[in-house]
Amino acid sequence: MNPVIHLNDVSRVFPADPPVHALSKIRLRVEQGDYVAIVGPSGSGKSTLLNTLGLLDRPTAGSYLLDGIETTTLKDGARTRLRGHRIGFVYQSFHLLDHRTVAENVMLAEMYGRSGGAGGERARKEPPGATGGGYGRRGRRRRAEEMLEKVGMSHRVDFVPGRLSGGERQRVAIARALMGGPSLLLCDEPTGNLDSRNTGAVLDLFDGLRDQGLTLLVITHEDAVSARANRRVRISDGILTEG
Numbered sequence: 001m002n003p004v005i006h007l008n009d010v011s012r013v014f015p016a017d018p019p020v021h022a023l024s025k026i027r028l029r030v031e032q033g034d035y036v037a038i039v040g041p042s043g044s045g046k047s048t049l050l051n052t053l054g055l056l057d058r059p060t061a062g063s064y065l066l067d068g069i070e071t072t073t074l075k076d077g078a079r080t081r082l083r084g085h086r087i088g089f090v091y092q093s094f095h096l097l098d099h100r101t102v103a104e105n106v107m108l109a110e111m112y113g114r115s116g117g118a119g120g121e122r123a124r125k126e127p128p129g130a131t132g133g134g135y136g137r138r139g140r141r142r143r144a145e146e147m148l149e150k151v152g153m154s155h156r157v158d159f160v161p162g163r164l165s166g167g168e169r170q171r172v173a174i175a176r177a178l179m180g181g182p183s184l185l186l187c188d189e190p191t192g193n194l195d196s197r198n199t200g201a202v203l204d205l206f207d208g209l210r211d212q213g214l215t216l217l218v219i220t221h222e223d224a225v226s227a228r229a230n231r232r233v234r235i236s237d238g239i240l241t242e243g
């Protein structure tokens, strides 16, 4: 079976004077069901790596195979479709719409390229339905309810986010990220706004998703989060090391 992620000598240089080598010849293989914690100091390249893996940014050199598909040579439309079908995003600050119910927020995943919300500038600018959602409104509602059940939020479908705890909001954001049926969940400090009890609930949920075959990559500076991962990679000045 193909690895979910296969990076071979991936580099990302931002044009500046002098140029910024945000990622330098990264090699990484991630198998289905892996839970990889990404740690590293501020400015070390973690977000650049996550944006690259999420097809929100392109490497300047190297190869990135996602589920066996070479992504670096794909046109924008094909990358958007691939992202919509295979990748979910979870962020520290939930990105839920205050005036929409929980169910509506989850249903809105498709409006954001089925990528789980505000997945970067390019994802946000895509027109609704750009990824060929394929569900009617009733179907989307049913699917949203299924995803909310998965994350233990069935009892809150008609609440607005303002009435939920932080941990509940993050579980709703995770349900939204699952709408497109991704194989890979990319998370940027997913427990950064949560207390230890809510952090535990989100980590239990991650364990359950992993048991169902989902692959998780999580940027975190919290030991409680990286301790639950089966692999830990560290980035320092754009260079990745494992262990």
Ligand SMILES: Nc1ncnc2c1ncn2[C@@H]1O[C@H](COP(=O)(O)OP(=O)(O)OP(=O)(O)O)[C@@H](O)[C@H]1O
Residues within 6 Å of the ligand: 014, 015, 016, 020, 021, 022, 040, 041, 042, 043, 044, 045, 046, 047, 048, 049
């Ligand atoms: N668009 C850009 N143009 C130029 N330099 C950039 C750009 N984006 C990021 N960088 C630089 O690339 C390096 C890596 O940035 P990145 O955001 O990936 O770090 P990070 O590890 O996620 O940091 P933090 O933990 O503070 O969020 C930094 O030195 C940053 O200043």
